[in-house]
Amino acid sequence: MAFSLRNLSVLAYANGFTLWHYKAGDASLAAVGMDGFFSEASDMMATGDVLMVSATDGAAMLCVAPSAAHMLRMA
Numbered sequence: 797m798a799f800s801l802r803n804l805s806v807l808a809y810a811n812g813f814t815l816w817h818y819k820a821g822d823a824s825l826a827a828v829g830m831d832g833f834f835s836e837a838s839d840m841m842a843t844g845d846v847l848m849v850s851a852t853d854g855a856a857m858l859c860v861a862p863s864a865a866h867m868l869r870m871a
Contacts, residue, residue, distance in 0.1 A: 797823035799836050813844060820851040827851075829858065 800821065808815040820828050827833065828849050834841065841847075847858040 797821050797827065799833055801836060804834075804837055807848070812842065813846075814842065816841070816845060816847040818847055818849050820849055822852055824853050825849065825851045825856050829856070 797820065803819040803821060805817050806814055807817050818828070818834075828851055834847075841860045843860050845860040847860070849856050849858055
């Protein structure tokens with residue numbers, strides 16, 4: 797499944813930090829963790845933000861790693 801902006805939401809924001817939640821629909825954790833999956837939302841996310849992901853095969857916490865494209869990596 798491709799990224800869907802409507803499945804991304806902000807849970808909390810303070811002092812430049814954002815806690816996000818993403819409902820992956822029928823995507824697996826492996827698919828969501830791939831480089832570039834969240835590139836459509838990279839202009840909204842900042843390095844150090846945390847993302848909670850609910851996927852078909854479980855849940856995980858991701859963090860926005862420092863890179864030009866704000867790629868997300870498993871934390």
